[in-house]
Amino acid sequence: MKGLLIKDIQMTLQNKRLLIVFFMLAVMMTLTKADAASFVIAFVTMFCGTLVLNTISLDEFDKSIVFLMTMPIDKTVYVLEKYAFAVGSGLIGNIVSSVFCIVFLKLSVSEILMQMIAIFVILSLFQMIILPIQLKFGSDIGRLVLIGIVIFFFVFGTFLSEIGGEGIKIWAEGLLYQAELWIRHCSKWMIFIIGFVIWIGCVFGSFFISKNVMKKREF
16 A cells, blocks of 8 residues: 555646645635635645545546556555545645644634644545545546536425425524534533544445445456
């Protein structure tokens, strides 16, 4: 797996200009707007976390993945490396952008810490949805499938709001109110532990789906 990680890092660093442009945009947004910390952290974390999609596309270009499968690795190791690269790159971007905001915006560490954890968890869960789709359908068709999923949920949500009307709105507001009450009366450590357990479960679930997808793929 170490060799695969080195390969993906080297492939990513070939686009140095793109990386520099994105980080310069993040710096400019931070310096021009003092309350942009949450957006900057989310922006950098999302960008770094989605770098793995580019490596999957490059692996599939000109059947390069066929050559990879002839090396002393198997499909499980390949999937494991993609998840390690996705989570690791997203975490690095999350930490670097958070430290930058603390240093240059003079924000409190506790305030930024809560934001960086929440942003990393939410965006990494988005990664867990994307990766199985990307590995199943490939880069081009995978994007179309993602767009289709987004459109489906948008249309389904609009349909429910039209059919259910005020009743669904009241039910959703009541559910949000109950969740808010529970969060207020629950300790921060308990919320953190529950959230971490859910995150671990989603990561392992996504990994096993991707592993089964790769085992069924023919190269």
